[in-house]
Amino acid sequence: MSPAIGGTLARLDGRAKVSGSARYSGEVPIPHLAHAVLIGAPVANARITAVDATEAEQSAGVLAVLTHLNLPKVAMQPSLLPSLAGLAAPGHTFFPMQDDTVHYAGQHVAVVVADTLERAEHAATLVRIDYDTTPPVTLLEEIKDQAYEPQKIFGGLLPGRQVRGDIEAGLRDAEVRVEAMYEFAANHHNPIEPSTTTAAWDEVGRLTLYDGIQGPTSTQLTAAAFLGVPPAQIRVVSNYVGGSFGSKAMVWPHATLAAMAARHVGRPVRLALNREQMFTSCGHREQQRQHLTLGARADGKLVAVRHHKLSLTSHFDDWAEPSLQSPAIIYDYPNYEGIYRLGRGNINTPTFTRAPGEATGMFAMESAMDELAERIGVDPVELRLRNCSDTDPATGDPWSSSGLRECLERGAELFGWAGRDPRPRQRREGNWLIGTGMATAAYPHAQPVNPQRARARIYSDGSVIVEAGVSEFGTGISTAMTLVAADGLGVTVDQVRFAGGNTDMPNITAAVGSAGAGAASAAVHLSVTALREQLIGMAVADEQSPLHGADPAAVVVEGGRMALRDRPDAGETYSAMLQRKLVPDVEAIGNWIPPAQDVGHGMHTFGAQFAEVGVDAELGLIRVRRMVGVFAPGRVLNRRTAHSQLMGGMLWGLGQTLLEATRMDARSGRWANASLADYLVPVNADSPDVVVDTVEVHENVVNPLGVKGVGEIGVVGVAAAIGNAVYHATGYRARSLPIALDDILSQAS
Ligand code: MOS
Numbered sequence: 248m249s250p251a252i253g254g255t256l257a258r259l260d261g262r263a264k265v266s267g268s269a270r271y272s273g274e275v276p277i278p279h280l281a282h283a284v285l286i287g288a289p290v291a292n293a294r295i296t297a298v299d300a301t302e303a304e305q306s307a308g309v310l311a312v313l314t315h316l317n318l319p320k321v322a323m324q325p326s327l328l329p330s331l332a333g334l335a336a337p338g339h340t341f342f343p344m345q346d347d348t349v350h351y352a353g354q355h356v357a358v359v360v361a362d363t364l365e366r367a368e369h370a371a372t373l374v375r376i377d378y379d380t381t382p383p384v385t386l387l388e389e390i391k392d393q394a395y396e397p398q399k400i401f402g403g404l405l406p407g408r409q410v411r412g413d414i415e416a417g418l419r420d421a422e423v424r425v426e427a428m429y430e431f432a433a434n435h436h437n438p439i440e441p442s443t444t445t446a447a448w449d450e451v452g453r454l455t456l457y458d459g460i461q462g463p464t465s466t467q468l469t470a471a472a473f474l475g476v477p478p479a480q481i482r483v484v485s486n487y488v489g490g491s492f493g494s495k496a497m498v499w500p501h502a503t504l505a506a507m508a509a510r511h512v513g514r515p516v517r518l519a520l521n522r523e524q525m526f527t528s529c530g531h532r533e534q535q536r537q538h539l540t541l542g543a544r545a546d547g548k549l550v551a552v553r554h555h556k557l558s559l560t561s562h563f564d565d566w567a568e569p570s571l572q573s574p575a576i577i578y579d580y581p582n583y584e585g586i587y588r589l590g591r592g593n594i595n596t597p598t599f600t601r602a603p604g605e606a607t608g609m610f611a612m613e614s615a616m617d618e619l620a621e622r623i624g625v626d627p628v629e630l631r632l633r634n635c636s637d638t639d640p641a642t643g644d645p646w647s648s649s650g651l652r653e654c655l656e657r658g659a660e661l662f663g664w665a666g667r668d669p670r671p672r673q674r675r676e677g678n679w680l681i682g683t684g685m686a687t688a689a690y691p692h693a694q695p696v697n698p699q700r701a702r703a704r705i706y707s708d709g710s711v712i713v714e715a716g717v718s719e720f721g722t723g724i725s726t727a728m729t730l731v732a733a734d735g736l737g738v739t740v741d742q743v744r745f746a747g748g749n750t751d752m753p754n755i756t757a758a759v760g761s762a763g764a765g766a767a768s769a770a771v772h773l774s775v776t777a778l779r780e781q782l783i784g785m786a787v788a789d790e791q792s793p794l795h796g797a798d799p800a801a802v803v804v805e806g807g808r809m810a811l812r813d814r815p816d817a818g819e820t821y822s823a824m825l826q827r828k829l830v831p832d833v834e835a836i837g838n839w840i841p842p843a844q845d846v847g848h849g850m851h852t853f854g855a856q857f858a859e860v861g862v863d864a865e866l867g868l869i870r871v872r873r874m875v876g877v878f879a880p881g882r883v884l885n886r887r888t889a890h891s892q893l894m895g896g897m898l899w900g901l902g903q904t905l906l907e908a909t910r911m912d913a914r915s916g917r918w919a920n921a922s923l924a925d926y927l928v929p930v931n932a933d934s935p936d937v938v939v940d941t942v943e944v945h946e947n948v949v950n951p952l953g954v955k956g957v958g959e960i961g962v963v964g965v966a967a968a969i970g971n972a973v974y975h976a977t978g979y980r981a982r983s984l985p986i987a988l989d990d991i992l993s994q995a996s
Contacts, residue, residue, distance in 0.1 A: 251730045251733040252734045252952070253882070254886065256740060256887060257887060258726050258887075259729060269487045271443065272445055272457040273443035277515045278515075281310055281360050281362055281367075281509075281512055281515065282360070282366075283358050283367060283504070283516050283518040284359045284361075284371045284518075285355050285357075285504070285518065286355070286357040286359065286374060287352070288353065290915075291594075291915065292350070292381045292383040292916065293378035294347050294348060294349070295348075295376055297377040298357070302375075303374045304370075306366065308367075308370075309361045309370045310360045311358075312359050313358040313360070313504075313507070314357045318358075321342050322473060322474060339497050339499065339530070339564060339596045339598070340564055341500075341563045343500055344356065344357070349378065350561065351562075351594050352383070352915065353523075353527025353528065353917070355500065358508050360516060383593035383913075383915075383916030384593055385913055386534070386592070386913050387535070387557065387559050389590075394557055396408065396586060397589050400587050400589075401569050401603075402566065408585065409571070409584075409641075410583060410585070411583045411641060412581040412583060414551055414584040417550050418553065420550065421542025422543065423544070423622055424543075425540070425618045426539070426540040427538075427614070427982055428539075429539065429611040429984075430983040431534065431535045431607050432534060433531050433597075433909040433910075433911070434909060435525070435526055435909050435921075436490075436525075436531070437492075437926060437928060438488075438490030438491050438721075439489045440490060441521060441522055442494070442495060443459055443518065444456055444506075444518050445505070446508070448509055452476070452480060453480045454470070454506055454509075456481065456505070457484045457485070458484070459488040459491075459720070460720075461496045461763075462756060462758060462759075463483040463485045463716050463718060463749055464754050466483045466498050469498035469503065470498070474503060474506055482750055483749060483750045484750075486719070486748040488718055488719065489721070490720065491720045492601050493598055493599030493601060493603060494529040494530060494598070495529070497599070499528055499529050501518055501520060522923060530595065531595075531600065532601070532603070533559050533597035536556070537557075538554075538556075539553070540552070540553040545623060546623070546625070547625045547629075547630045547634070548633055549580035553584045554571050554584070556585075556588065556608075558589060558590075559591075559592045559594060560590070560594075560597060561592070562592075562593070564596040565589060567587045568597065568599070568603040568604040568607065570604040570605075570608030573604070573605045573608055573609055573689040574609060574611065576640050576641050576849065577609075577612065577636075577687060577853075583641075593916050601896075601959065602690060602959035605691075605959070606899075606900070606966065609689060609967060613964055613968070613971070614686075614971065614982065616631065617684065617686075617971040618980070620669075628655055631651075631655055631855075635655075637649070639849025642849060644847050646849045647848040647946055647947075647948035648879070648881060648953075650853055650942045650944040651855070651879065653879065653942040655687070657855075657940060658685070658857050658877040658940075661875045664857065671974060671975050671978040676861070678866075679864070680861065681859065682975030683860075683972050684858055684968045684969065684971025684974065685855065685968050686855070686964035686966075688853065688856055688963040688964035688965075689851055690851065690963055691760070691850065691851055692761075692852055692949055692955050693759070694765075694842065695841050696841065698838050699756065699770040699841065701713060701714065701753050701755070701767070701770035701771045701836070702714045702752070702774055702834060702837075703771070703777070703836075705778060705782070705832060705834075707822060707831055709807050710742055711736060711742050711743045711744070713744070715745075715755045715774075716747060716748070716752035716754050716755050717747035718758060719747060722758065723885060723888030723891065724758065724767060725745050725746075726885055726888055728747070728767055728768065728771050729745045731771045731884060736775040736778060736807075737779065737804025737805050739806060739807070742807060753837075758958075761957070761958035761959045764954050765949060765956055766841075769954075773839050774835055776837070778833060778834070782809070782833060783804075783809055785824060786824050787799055787802070792819060792824060794810075794811070794817065794818060807820050807821050842948070852955045852956065854880075854963070855878075856875070856964040856968040858873070858874045858875075858968040859872045860872060860973055867989065869991070870935075871901055872935050873935050874897050874935060875937075875938040876938070878941050879942050880956060880957045881949065882952050882953040883941055884952070889941070889957045893941075893960070894961065895961065896960065896961020896962040897962065898937070900964070900969070901929050901934065903962065903966050903985065904969045904984060906928060906929060907927065907928060907985060908927075908984075970984075973991070979994045
């Protein structure tokens with residue numbers, strides 16, 4: 248294979264983004280455009296008793312005020328929706344404005360449409376809605392007595408309870424036990440671009456939706472089901488998306504509301520959420536508590552793990568992020584019990600957020616492993632190495648590939664871990680207490696369930712266009728797919744244009760669970776491979792070709808030129824052949840049918856995280872001084888963008904550990920810090936030197952190119968590595984995220 252894959256290519260969309268010429272779904276110019284403004288309920292648990300829209304309707308420029316009184320009922324039960332292409336709705340089954348019930352603060356209760364955004368915003372202030380309120384329940388602390396064990400979690404994708412072996416006997420017979428409770432604040436995604444949908448119907452009832460989303464087909468299928476319109480009549484365009492982090496994985500109701508408003512007023516309508524609305528309209532990572540017990544032998548070998556989670560969900564969905572999945576299989580031990588419990592609150596349904604589940608579950612697991620290491624006097628890296636598993640402990644199947652040992656060893660080497668004094672509070676630089684910590688990272692490899700498709704076309708001048716309906720939501724997928732196409736076809740990167748981002752293109756599943764690159768690269772690779780074979784077939788069949796009569800398997804392509812492997816002088820370019828034959832273009836489809844999940848291999852991505860912190864002994868300030876992350880993500884398609892994603896993931900982890908928390912005002916049932924001023928994320932000044940490395944693994948199970956993905960593994964384990972470093976620096980064991988400096992001040996002095 249030519250070296251295009253695994254090369255280093257700067258983002259091809261970079262110029263458009265920094266120059267402002269990239270048009271996002273709220274920027275597409277549409278003639279005669281009207282603007283919709285959502286009104287969210289200011290209360291969290293209520294019935295609407297009266298609506299007075301008279302003044303708003305008479306306000307200048309207003310075209311409509313839609314509420315539950317006049318909005319048409321949606322066409323289909325939301326629970327039947329294929330919300331992520333090919334999957335049943337994973338989570339969100341609620342559609343607002345269908346009756347007078349308010350389940351959570353911020354729930355959409357009205358849509359005001361006017362000829363300008365300013366007039367719509369003004370009119371929205373004139374709509375009077377009366378509520379009969381009941382005190383809301385919004386905190387984990389309030390629901391624990393009413394918690395229940397769901398059959399399924401995570402949108403029905405995973406069971407609510409998993410066991411193996413005999414947990415009671417395993418814990419009873421363990422020589423060492425570590426037991427602790429871990430607490431997690433709610434988190435919000437906060438992409439820079441708030442979700443926006445522009446909806447335009449044409450004269451014959453076809454709908455175009457410009458929507459920022461992780462997969463255009465998701466919006467197409469969801470809107471089709473709600474609107475009662477065939478998917479084929481709906482075109483979704485998602486050319487640029489300004490970040491997502493899971494908030495644009497699900498199709499939230501505002502996208503369909505934009506289409507309903509446009510149909511109602513007979514004009515194209517743009518509906519943009521504002522920043523505050525992003526906190527109640529697109530899900531979040533749920534507030535949760537995890538109770539973890541490790542049982543081990545005196546040498547540190549784990550024998551039993553009990554991991555229970557209690558979290559808050561909405562009144563209509565059994566959502567829990569799968570926090571127990573990676574800790575359940577990361578190490579080799581025979582006895583396990585994982586149980587999810589849920590309590591219903593007056594909140595919107597939580598959703599996928601930055602390594603949903605793993606980012607929290609592995610904090611608990613890897614913090615407890617650090618305690619175990621200290622208890623038995625074994626180095627933390629050595630403890631992990633002793634527990635590494637060559638097989639998936641849940642099934643006994645071998646890993647498709649692992650690399651965990653190599654990640655741990657390489658990370659320790661890059662970080663300079665050897666010779667670390669394990670005792671806490673031993674290093675000090677002025678006021679700063681210095682500590683180091685490490686953790687394992689793990690992220691499941693999710694396979695799409697439906698065929699993944701791409702289309703490749705070459706023109707007689709040698710230029711190539713490859714299309715697949717992916718969404719470029721900041722991952723660099725278009726750039727990586729350009730490399731995959733150039734590689735498979737044997738042409739230069741300059742000859743290829745990759746296009747994605749709309750439903751006219753062959754379908755690729757929404758990019759969730761870090762599976763985007765694996766799914767898209769499989770389809771793109773198969774499409775260009777089919778095209779290359781077609782072109783070689785044309786050459787060897789053509790009497791005028793220097794390749795006439797050759798064995799197609801003996802033909803290689805480089806720089807767009809086909810030649811015999813053993814006789815490079817015998818050959819011609821694709822372009823020369825097509826022009827001679829007067830063929831303007833040739834096209835091929837790639838159709839990848841993913842293997843089933845239960846194919847006799849465990850599929851997981853592994854890594855290792857190391858961090859050094861300084862903690863101000865008097866002020867409790869925590870500064871992360873450096874981080875090293877080493878990962879085994881299978882084939883890396885583009886070194887440059889993969890490095891960026893992994894580094895970005897590690898900085899998400901820094902945010903999760905030290906900064907990110909959405910706090911609920913329990914009396915009002917409203918998020919108290921629903922703004923970018925009050926919801927803290929790391930900025931450059933918070934971000935230390937980050938070293939990212941990968942180790943190679945032989946991976947030929949998951950997809951044709953062996954791509955496991957780099958989207959989320961970077962965040963996993965960071966919180967534990969930092970938390971363990973804080974312990975090493977101060978002697979304070981952090982069991983609640985984010986770590987607050989007053990916790991350190993009150994306990995470490
Ligand atoms: Mo990703 S948080 O699984 O969309």
